[in-house]
Ligand code: DCP
């Protein structure tokens with residue numbers, strides 16, 4: 162392992178929600194939830210002000226609304242988040258040729274490879290400079306972790322949140338990791354975590370103490386050895402530039418075999434949605450849908466279906482996975498289910514489709530209403546999704562605050578204006594039309610974005626809320 166903390170991990174703070182707050186002055190310092198607003202929608206993310214109430218990613222939207230009844234609930238705008246992500250990734254690439262994006266808002270950077278930093282002091286300076294540049298260019302805050310390996314850089318950025326920087330001095334890694342819960346280590350999900358807990362292993366220090374032999378006995382050779390090495394802070398994984406993801410997949414192992422066919426169907430549906438969220442978070446779409454089923458006797462089957470073109474539409478992936486399930490015999494019980502998408506394409510290809518299909522393609526976490534009647538009852542919500550930009554011939558630029566029963570409520574404000582006024586229109590008002598998002602920071606006269614615009618940025622958590 163290298164001796165200087167020159168691996169940088171960046172993770173933007175409450176990314177989708179911060180982008181919405183930067184775009185909508187009236188929401189700064191307020192609880193904001195971004196996600197699917199349909200009856201079965203889930204939370205993509207929440208502003209730190211909303212997290213105080215216990216709202217978090219992947220929570221059902223209905224539950225989030227109960228916890229934070231005054232929060233603004235907005236439908237995600239992926240094209241907008243992606244354009245901010247491109248600015249951020251551009252700044253990272255100016256530091257080093259070795260940039261490994263993990264999702265729209267997260268990446269590793271090898272500062273040594275870029276010659277940007279060689280020791281702790283220079284790494285810290287680069288990290289702080291990067292945070293300032295990100296704020297100036299995008300108007301948003303990101304947190305930075307610096308360490309001698311990837312695992313610790315990621316742990317450091319988590320500790321730095323929100324709006325901070327943490328550098329782990331080489332030599333202090335083991336003592337830092339020791340008291341942390343096993344779930345801190347990459348590759349330890351709920352199933353592995355439970356397994357370790359049943360063996361009396363709760364902390365990273367206890368993994369190290371248990372020894373490699375015991376870990377291999379508990380988790381198998383590959384997983385056991387890898388985890389034991391991580392617990393000793395041995396992580397030699399290099400930062401890989403432009404890594405081509407070959408597939409995106411999610412799976413769940415069940416403590417008790419599932420026998421009920423209906424329940425198997427529901428689990429597959431849930432996994433399909435999770436898979437699509439991950440796909441979208443990586444800015445990708447894919448052509449081949451894969452279903453994995455491990456049966457009670459450990460026999461494992463995979464079935465796949467290739468579509469005509471790449472998709473990231475939850476309904477399409479869900480339906481393909483359900484069709485694949487029809488051909489699998491699950492009598493006897495199921496131990497593990499997985500849904501994956503391969504044949505990946507750049508997400509941007511989908512933009513044309515997203516624009517054509519309007520709100521439908523944008524509603525990531527939103528599952529369509531079960532009842533066709535309900536679908537028909539909500540045309541206003543689909544035509545004017547909450548949070549999306551609009552333009553009114555007389556009142557100018559604004560965003561949809563809500564819609565229903567033939568009316569749409571718009572708040573007229575822009576990223577650089579004061580908080581604006583609200584007006585209500587008929588949904589078919591000819592003066593009202595959908596609009597593109599406006600830039601979040603003011604551009605300098607020479608065309609470059611500058612620190613001046615940062616004054617319009619979203620700050621950190623408002624202690625008053
Ligand atoms: N995301 C999502 N569904 C999830 C998790 C995340 O759609 N289950 C999206 C919304 C997030 C973005 O990906 O804004 C980045 O995910 P992060 O896990 O980095 O979460 P945030 O950036 O929102 O918050 P944090 O400050 O904790 O990083």
Ligand code: MG
Pocket residue numbers: 172173174175176266
């Ligand atoms: Mg983030």
